[in-house]
Every structure is written in C-alpha cells, then in structure tokens.
Amino acid sequence: VAVDKGVDFANYFCTYGFLYHQKEMLSDRVRMDAYYNAVFENKHHFEGKAVLDVGTGSGILAIWSAQAGARKVYAVEATKMAEHARELVKANNLQDIVEVIEESMEDVILPEKVDVIISEWMGYFLLRESMFDSVICARERWLKPSGIMYPSHARMWLAPIRSGLVDQKMSDYEDAMNDWHGFVNETESYYGVDMRVLTKPFAEEQRKYYLKTSMWNNLHPNQVIGTPVIIKEIDCSTVTINDILGVRASVSSSISAENTRLCGFAGWFDVHFRGSHENLAQQEIELTTAPSEDFGTHWGQQVFLLHPPTDIWNIASAVYQQVLHRMNLHPDIFTVP
Amino acid sequence: VAVDKGVDFANYFCTYGFLYHQKEMLSDRVRMDAYYNAVFENKHHFEGKAVLDVGTGSGILAIWSAQAGARKVYAVEATKMAEHARELVKANNLQDIVEVIEESMEDVILPEKVDVIISEWMGYFLLRESMFDSVICARERWLKPSGIMYPSHARMWLAPIRSGLVDQKMSDYEDAMNDWHGFVNETESYYGVDMRVLTKPFAEEQRKYYLKTSMWNNLHPNQVIGTPVIIKEIDCSTVTINDILGVRASVSSSISAENTRLCGFAGWFDVHFRGSHENLAQQEIELTTAPSEDFGTHWGQQVFLLHPPTDIWNIASAVYQQVLHRMNLHPDIFTVP
Ligand SMILES: Nc1ncnc2c1ncn2[C@@H]1O[C@H](CSCC[C@H](N)C(=O)O)[C@@H](O)[C@H]1O
Ligand SMILES: Nc1ncnc2c1ncn2[C@@H]1O[C@H](CSCC[C@H](N)C(=O)O)[C@@H](O)[C@H]1O
Numbered sequence: 001v002a003v004d005k006g007v008d009f010a011n012y013f014c015t016y017g018f019l020y021h022q023k024e025m026l027s028d029r030v031r032m033d034a035y036y037n038a039v040f041e042n043k044h045h046f047e048g049k050a051v052l053d054v055g056t057g058s059g060i061l062a063i064w065s066a067q068a069g070a071r072k073v074y075a076v077e078a079t080k081m082a083e084h085a086r087e088l089v090k091a092n093n094l095q096d097i098v099e100v101i102e103e104s105m106e107d108v109i110l111p112e113k114v115d116v117i118i119s120e121w122m123g124y125f126l127l128r129e130s131m132f133d134s135v136i137c138a139r140e141r142w143l144k145p146s147g148i149m150y151p152s153h154a155r156m157w158l159a160p161i162r163s164g165l166v167d168q169k170m171s172d173y174e175d176a177m178n179d180w181h182g183f184v185n186e187t188e189s190y191y192g193v194d195m196r197v198l199t200k201p202f203a204e205e206q207r208k209y210y211l212k213t214s215m216w217n218n219l220h221p222n223q224v225i226g227t228p229v230i231i232k233e234i235d236c237s238t239v240t241i242n243d244i245l246g247v248r249a250s251v252s253s254s255i256s257a258e259n260t261r262l263c264g265f266a267g268w269f270d271v272h273f274r275g276s277h278e279n280l281a282q283q284e285i286e287l288t289t290a291p292s293e294d295f296g297t298h299w300g301q302q303v304f305l306l307h308p309p310t311d312i313w314n315i316a317s318a319v320y321q322q323v324l325h326r327m328n329l330h331p332d333i334f335t336v337p
Numbered sequence: 338v339a340v341d342k343g344v345d346f347a348n349y350f351c352t353y354g355f356l357y358h359q360k361e362m363l364s365d366r367v368r369m370d371a372y373y374n375a376v377f378e379n380k381h382h383f384e385g386k387a388v389l390d391v392g393t394g395s396g397i398l399a400i401w402s403a404q405a406g407a408r409k410v411y412a413v414e415a416t417k418m419a420e421h422a423r424e425l426v427k428a429n430n431l432q433d434i435v436e437v438i439e440e441s442m443e444d445v446i447l448p449e450k451v452d453v454i455i456s457e458w459m460g461y462f463l464l465r466e467s468m469f470d471s472v473i474c475a476r477e478r479w480l481k482p483s484g485i486m487y488p489s490h491a492r493m494w495l496a497p498i499r500s501g502l503v504d505q506k507m508s509d510y511e512d513a514m515n516d517w518h519g520f521v522n523e524t525e526s527y528y529g530v531d532m533r534v535l536t537k538p539f540a541e542e543q544r545k546y547y548l549k550t551s552m553w554n555n556l557h558p559n560q561v562i563g564t565p566v567i568i569k570e571i572d573c574s575t576v577t578i579n580d581i582l583g584v585r586a587s588v589s590s591s592i593s594a595e596n597t598r599l600c601g602f603a604g605w606f607d608v609h610f611r612g613s614h615e616n617l618a619q620q621e622i623e624l625t626t627a628p629s630e631d632f633g634t635h636w637g638q639q640v641f642l643l644h645p646p647t648d649i650w651n652i653a654s655a656v657y658q659q660v661l662h663r664m665n666l667h668p669d670i671f672t673v674p
Binding site (some may be wrong): 018019020023026027029032036058060063064067084087088090091092176180183186187190191192193194195196197198201202205206209 | 355356357360363364366369373395397400401404421424425427428429513517520523524527528529530531532533534535538539542543546
C-alpha cells in the first residue's frame with residue numbers, strides 16, 4: 001500500500017519512543033559489537049574531539065564516544081527517549097561531556113562544528129524507513145571539512161536465493177482464494193448479492209499481498225544459491241540525498257548451486273568504519289547483515305519472491321538480468337512488479 | 338500510546354482500501370443479518386425513497402436499499418473501494434438506482450435531501466476509530482427533517498468479568514522484566530554501560546503495555562460475573578458531535594457470580610433499527626455485540642483488566658463504583674489509569 005508520508009513519519013517516531021524498541025537494538029550483538037569496536041579500537045578519532053550522535057535513542061553511542069575520550073558529545077534525539085538518554089548519561093557520570101538535546105536533527109543549532117558524526121541510521125535493506133536523510137543533513141551543516149563519518153561507507157547487496165517461503169505464500173494465497181469462493185456463494189444465497197465481479201480484483205489484491213510484497217527473513221547462508229552482487233555503494237562523507245532517492249542497478253550474477261530452484265532474491269547491507277582519507281581508522285570495522293548461521297541481526301534480509309520459482313539450476317544470465325531490472329528497488333515500495 | 342490524529346486517519350482509510358477487510362465485515366453474519374433484516378423487514382422505509390449510504394465500502398448496504406425499492410441511493414465512499422462498489426452495483430444491475438460517489442462524506446454535494454441515512458459506522462466499543470462524526474455531519478446536511486437513521490439508536494455497555502487474560506498478561510510482564518534484568522547485566526559486562534537507571538521506566542512502560550491497555554477479546558457469556566450496565570445511550574437522530582467526545586459515566590452493578598475473581602470489565606455495544614417517532618419500524622431489529630456463545634461478531638468486546646484481580650465474590654459497591662470512575666473511557670485512549 002502507498003501510505004501517506006506523514007503517517008510513516010509519525011509511526012516511526014512513535015516506535016522509537018519505547019524503551020522496548022531501543023532494547024531490541026541494544027540486544028543485537030552484531031550491531032553492538034561493530035559500533036563498540038569501531039569506537040574503542042579507534043580512540044584516536046575521539047580523544048579530545050567534538051562528536052555529534054544523530055538519533056541518540058538510549059544514548060549508547062554518545063556514551064561510548066565520551067568513554068573513548070571525546071571532549072564533548074552532542075546527542076540529538078527527536079523523541080521523549082531523550083529524557084531516558086539524559087538519565088543514562090548521568091547514571092554513568094558523563095553529564096559533563098554528553099549533552100542530550102531533545103529536538104529533531106533538522107532543527108538543532110549546535111554551538112560548534114564537530115569532528116565526528118556517529119549514527120546508527122540503517123533501516124531494513126539499508127534505506128527502508130531509514131533516517132539517512134537526517135544524517136546527510138547533519139553532515140552538511142555540522143561536520144568540519146576534515147570530519148569523519150561513523151560509519152564511513154555502506155553497500156547494498158542482492159543475491160539469488162532458494163526458500164520454502166515461496167511455497168508457503170503460494171499455499172496461503174490459495175487458501176485465501178478458496179475462502180473467497182465460499183464467501184461468494186454464501187453472499188449470493190443468504191444475502192442476494194452476486195459478488196463474482198470482485199473475484200478478479202480480490203485475487204489481484206491477494207497476489208500482491210502474498211506474492212509480490214517483499215518480506216523480512218533471516219536466511220541461512222546455504223539458501224544463497226549464487227554470487228551476491230553489490231547494487232549500491234555509498235560513501236557517507238560525500239553522498240547526497242539525491243543519490244539515495246531510488247536504487248536502480250543493472251547487474252548480473254551466476255547461480256552456483258545445482259539442482260535447486262531460483263525462488264527469488266534477498267537484499268541486505270553492510271557498513272564499514274574506515275575513518276576518512278586524511279584520518280584513516282587504525283582498525284577497520286565491518287558490520288554486515290548478510291545471511292549468517294551464527295551472526296544474524298535484527299535487520300535480517302529483505303526477500304523478494306519470484307512466482308513461480310524457476311526450476312533450473314543454471315539460469316541464463318539474460319533472463320536473470322531481466323528479473324533484476326524488473327525489480328523496483330525504491331525503498332518505499334519494495335514490490336516486485 | 339497517544340498517536341497523532343493524522344496517522345490514525347490515514348491508516349484507517351488505508352485498511353478500508355482492501356477488499357480483504359471489506360470481506361471480513363461482509364462475513365460477519367450477525368452484522369449482516371441485522372442490516373439485511375432491518376432493510377428487508379422495513380421496506381416501507383425504502384420504497385420510492387432517496388437513501389444515503391455513508392461509507393458504502395463494497396456497496397452492500399446501498400445495494401440492499403435499492404433491492405428494497407429505493408428510488409435513488411447515493412453511496413459515498415472515500416477510498417478506491419468506490420470503484421469496486423461501482424462494479425458490484427453494475428454486476429447486480431442496479432446502476433440506474435445506486436450512484437457511487439468516490440469522495441469524503443464531508444465534501445460531497447448531493448442534488449437532493451434524503452429520506453434515509455444508512456451506515457455501518459460502529460467501531461470497537463462503538464466509538465473507537467468510528468466514523469460516527471461523518472454520519473452526524475451527513476445527517477445535519479442531507480437528511481430531511483422527517484428522515485430516518487439506520488441504525489436509529491446505539492448503546493454502550495460495561496460489565497464485570499473474570500478472565501484468564503489477567504494471569505497471562507501478568508506472566509508476560511514478568512517475563513519481560515526477567516529478560517530486562519539479563520539485558521542490564523550483559524550491557525554492563527560486555528559494553529561497559531550501566532543501564533539500571535532505566536529499569537523503573539522500562540517496568541512502567543511494560544506495565545502500561547501489558548496491564549493497562551485495553552484489548553480486543555471474544556468473551557464467553559459465563560465470563561460476565563455481574564449485571565451489565567449501560568454507560569451511554571445515543572439517539573442517532575439527535576446526537577451531536579459534542580455528545581460523543583468523551584464518555585464518562587457513574588454507574589454501579591453487582592457481582593452475581595460466586596467464588597470468582599473480578600478481573601476487569603468488558604465493554605460492548607448494541608444498535609437498534611427502530612425508524613423514527615413519526616415513522617416507526619414495522620419490525621424492530623437489534624444488532625448486539627455482547628458476549629455470546631454462538632453469535633460473536635468481529636467487534637468482540639473491549640476488555641479492561643484490573644491488576645491485581647480482586648479475590649472476592651461480593652465486592653462492595655463503593656469500591657466498584659470507584660473502579661468505574663477511574664476508567665478513562667475516552668475512545669482514543671482506552672487505558673485504565
Ligand atoms: N531527524 C531526527 N532527529 C532526531 N532524532 C532522530 C531523527 N530521526 C530518527 N531519530 C531517532 O534516531 C534513533 C535511531 S535508532 C538508534 C538509537 C541509538 N543511536 C542506538 O544506536 O541504539 C531513534 O531513537 C529515533 O527516534
Ligand atoms: N468520511 C467518510 N467519507 C466517506 N467514506 C468514509 C468516511 N469515513 C469512513 N468511510 C468509509 O466507510 C466504510 C466503513 S466500513 C462499512 C462498509 C459497508 N457500508 C458495509 O457495511 O459493509 C469504509 O469503507 C470507509 O472507507
């Protein structure tokens with residue numbers, strides 16, 4: 001469904017107002033380890049510096065930045081969560097360094113430009129419901145020319161997959177249609193109204209819902225049946241809002257698994273903490289949300305199913321490219337047309 | 338959570354844009370039978386008349402009105418569902434009588450005033466997310482002074498109940514808190530941040546979520562342990578928007594069941610189709626959403642739990658009244674403060 005922008009926005013902040021949701025993020029060990037290591041293995045980027053944490057939430061990244069030696073941390077948070085962040089900062093005795101500001105990043109006025117912008121802005125499949133716009137806006141207004149972005153780089157990946165989801169969704173769809181036919185009969189016999197004319201639109205609606213909407217999934221690596229390809233690379237220090245408005249990529253990949261079905265594609269992302277050209281990281285850290293047996297994240301992967309799945313184990317690259325082309329990767333839609 | 342009004346509004350219309358959701362309503366036999374009987378057992382209200390269907394959805398009430406003999410039916414629907422309604426009207430060969438208008442009721446201009454306004458506007462516990470405002474607005478602008486409202490009357494009920502939900506929610510809450518304590522320990526040991534200061538706010542948030550938010554439930558009649566009381570009576574022909582802004586009632590009831598616990602209260606509603614003073618129904622029809630073994634509706638009941646449940650089988654009416662007073666019955670909030 002195309003939902004009004006204002007709705008997404010308000011729902012979005014609504015969620016972040018809950019400690020429960022912050023806790024979910026704080027319990028994602030892969031995410032936490034990556035940011036923790038990025039900060040504490042690169043203390044030279046923080047020592048004596050001014051840092052801006054865009055969307056501080058519980059305050060965790062601001063607190064780590066301070067513990068790593070920052071002179072001053074501006075921790076900006078739009079929701080009431082800011083009050084909890086302030087309490088947490090105080091309880092950890094960092095109130096002289098971390099200043100929590102309850103405001104939308106777009107409206108904040110800081111007393112100085114900063115050396116580092118740290119933020120955990122990544123949404124599903126990187127850009128879906130992400131707040132990267134706000135981070136870019138913060139960078140343009142408040143980062144010193146020599147400043148560093150944490151993370152510094154991001155990439156979007158796509159890979160061919162097999163998945164039992166395709167059968168499950170197909171059978172859900174068939175159940176829904178069987179149910180519909182019973183409904184049409186009952187409405188005719190009990191209430192004298194012939195609903196058959198709506199069968200086609202209902203089928204389309206259900207197909208769209210069950211078969212064409214992308215979905216969250218935590219894949220096992222062995223469900224990836226071909227080479228993952230990069231469909232977008234982002235340098236967080238230079239990317240503009242225009243660059244991330246839509247993602248269209250023409251790529252090819254080959255299916256490596258044998259005797260399997262191509263059931264669809266999975267999208268995921270990774271980000272890197274590399275510092276900047278002039279001020280490289282001592283220890284480069286990666287945070288990946290790729291399918292993993294032991295190191296899954298709350299982001300999982302975004303799955304786009306194909307209907308019907310293709311029963312070949314070596315799909316012609318022409319067909320494959322065509323499939324990739326057909327995908328509308330605009331982050332707000334994520335449907336396979 | 339207090340969600341922005343605009344959000345509720347957009348989400349609301351978003352849902353109604355799906356045939357799936359219309360089908361759910363069309364499959365509610367209690368609802369369907371009541372409207373069907375109201376129309377076809379009172380054909381004298383429809384024969385040769387002009388009818389307005391506020392929020393026609395699939396078009397069902399407009400079609401019945403036409404089948405019952407209406408001269409003209411204006412079927413107003415704000416969402417794209419209007420297109421499906423139009424198709425359905427045509428497939429049932431009523432396009433000369435039923436005019437589907439895709440517009441918000443508040444903006445519609447009709448060529449004449451109408452004799453009947455029919456609408457299925459009832460939300461959970463009658464007024465929650467209901468569209469009664471739009472019906473009142475339609476009545477003030479488009480109903481003839483002698484016109485009839487379908488339904489003509491509505492009532493809200495409240496009754497003391499027992500329910501295992503209270504224990505389930507209590508144990509969910511306890512699980513959430515145990516989990517939190519593990520989380521606090523891990524965050525301290527792995528990431529060097531002391532989260533204990535957030536334990537109290539987290540507990541409050543979870544209490545609110547699990548224990549103080551009202552919830553949908555389909556109760557069995559034997560879970561009602563005392564006399565249901567009416568907390569609001571509405572005459573649809575005269576009620577104003579002000580009258581339904583908030584519902585505050587001071588009522589008392591007595592617990593009739595023995596050896597049980599008072600676990601909370603259930604709210605439900607009924608509506609009646611009685612015609613008007615000057616033009617009574619030949620057959621008065623009732624649609625009730627009270628707890629029922631065989632005739633449950635998609636509205637179910639709205640349950641407000643008490644924590645802890647009161648372990649007495651004859652609660653003093655003073656205490657009971659106090660409890661009722663404490664309930665905030667404003668339809669947008671539905672929490673027990
Ligand atoms: N434009 C904006 N201005 C201020 N805060 C924003 C924002 N957009 C999103 N946020 C906030 O950014 C947070 C992102 S979630 C990440 C929270 C925290 N940095 C952590 O890593 O755990 C949310 O709390 C959200 O409310
Ligand atoms: N102000 C308004 N103007 C026009 N349509 C409205 C409206 N408020 C709600 N609606 C529509 O009213 C419908 C209510 S659901 C009831 C549908 C149908 N009358 C039936 O009984 O099955 C929804 O389709 C919703 O989109």
